[in-house]
Amino acid sequence: xxxxxxxxxLRSVVLPNRIAMSPMCQYMADDGIASPWxxxxxxxxxxxxxxxxxxxxxxxxxxxxxxxxxxGLWSKAHAEALRPVTDFIKSQGSVPAIQLAHGGxxxxxxxxxxxNDALPSEAAWPTHAPSPLSFGDYRxxxxxxxxxxxxxxxxxxxxxxxAHLAGFRVLTLHFAHGYLFHQFYSPLTNLRxxxxxxxxxxxxxxxxxxxxxxxxxxxEVLPLGLRLSFEDWAPGGFGPDDATAxxxxxxxxxxxxxxxxxAGLVPDExxxxxxxxxxxxxxxxxxxxxxxTATVGVIFDPHQANSIIEDGSADLVMMAxxxxxxPYWAHRAAEQLEDNSTWPLPYRRAVRRFRGFQEEFxxxxxxx
Numbered sequence: 001x002x003x004x005x006x007x008x009x010l011r012s013v014v015l016p017n018r019i020a021m022s023p024m025c026q027y028m029a030d031d032g033i034a035s036p037w038x039x040x041x042x043x044x045x046x047x048x049x050x051x052x053x054x055x056x057x058x059x060x061x062x063x064x065x066x067x068x069x070x071x072g073l074w075s076k077a078h079a080e081a082l083r084p085v086t087d088f089i090k091s092q093g094s095v096p097a098i099q100l101a102h103g104g105x106x107x108x109x110x111x112x113x114x115x116n117d118a119l120p121s122e123a124a125w126p127t128h129a130p131s132p133l134s135f136g137d138y139r140x141x142x143x144x145x146x147x148x149x150x151x152x153x154x155x156x157x158x159x160x161x162x163a164h165l166a167g168f169r170v171l172t173l174h175f176a177h178g179y180l181f182h183q184f185y186s187p188l189t190n191l192r193x194x195x196x197x198x199x200x201x202x203x204x205x206x207x208x209x210x211x212x213x214x215x216x217x218x219x220e221v222l223p224l225g226l227r228l229s230f231e232d233w234a235p236g237g238f239g240p241d242d243a244t245a246x247x248x249x250x251x252x253x254x255x256x257x258x259x260x261x262x263a264g265l266v267p268d269e270x271x272x273x274x275x276x277x278x279x280x281x282x283x284x285x286x287x288x289x290x291x292x293t294a295t296v297g298v299i300f301d302p303h304q305a306n307s308i309i310e311d312g313s314a315d316l317v318m319m320a321x322x323x324x325x326x327p328y329w330a331h332r333a334a335e336q337l338e339d340n341s342t343w344p345l346p347y348r349r350a351v352r353r354f355r356g357f358q359e360e361f362x363x364x365x366x367x368x
Contacts, residue, residue, distance in 0.1 A: 026224075062074065064180070097171065099172045106178055110292070188266055211255065259296065278296060286312070
């Protein structure tokens with residue numbers, strides 16, 4: 001068995017392999033309610049052999065949505081719409097997960113294909129952030145009051161309970177990519193001088209407070225993940241040393257997996273992108289803190305993914321665009337690594353026969 005296809009135990013949950021579909025916004029919800037698109041989008045990756053299938057950044061309150069089409073989880077109706085999705089993912093041997101999020105100052109925009117510009121005032125909602133700083137041409141947010149802090153914490157706790165009701169087995173938190181909690185812990189976006197801003201410890205205080213509340217609400221036997229930004233890619237920003245120290249604190253608060261990512265905080269960032277560019281962050285934090293890690297970022301080659309697990313750089317490999325391009329990436333990866341591919345029973349005989357045709361007719365052409 002290759003390292004990539006070895007199981008991974010996280011608390012009481014055992015992932016069948018080390019492949020995770022990274023949460024990707026689909027903008028196909030109606031008032032936050034999941035649509036048939038989500039069943040097909042998420043379900044097809046489970047059919048495709050992905051071990052951990054993570055639903056997109058899901059807003060904990062209406063004003064936390066990035067766009068009107070973003071998925072939400074703030075009522076029982078939202079949870080009930082997701083239950084058939086989680087049931088199907090489990091039926092395919094995969095593990096369903098969901099990422100809870102709040103956009104903070106990056107909220108209230110049109111869908112990308114509608115221009116990604118600010119919503120008209122009649123359709124927009126107020127945005128909130130640690131400090132009243134806009135992201136580029138985005139709407140200026142309100143500086144969060146103590147009442148706002150309490151409300152959003154309570155919203156995350158309620159969404160956590162609803163995620164369990166919906167049948168998810170892994171919960172992850174979006175604390176990266178310039179969204180609300182990243183805005184708190186980065187010195188570029190948190191200019192507060194109260195208990196929630198200033199030095200690194202105070203900038204991290206509110207994110208830690210919310211993690212502790214979520215961990216208390218999420219069943220003890222189920223794992224909790226957290227996506228953390230390791231680099232703001234801008235002068236004076238949050239960096240790898242800060243992130244490694246923060247990861248240790250989140251581990252102590254009950255986080256089981258740190259998902260290593262970066263960027264998205266400021267418009268003028270200068271990102272250095274190459275295949276596996278977050279792997280060094282994952283390798284470091286795993287070695288220095290002992291926490292399990294997931295890495296993401298321009299990973300699409302099965303041998304590359306396998307080596308990341310094999311050499312101890314990460315416990316999970318998360319893929320986004322590669323899995324949009326090919327929902328069956330995991331099955332094809334198993335074949336390339338000469339591992340045991342487990343195509344679903346309805347496909348298995350046909351795939352084997354097709355492989356035979358490929359060997360018999362390598363050019364794919366018959367007589368003219």
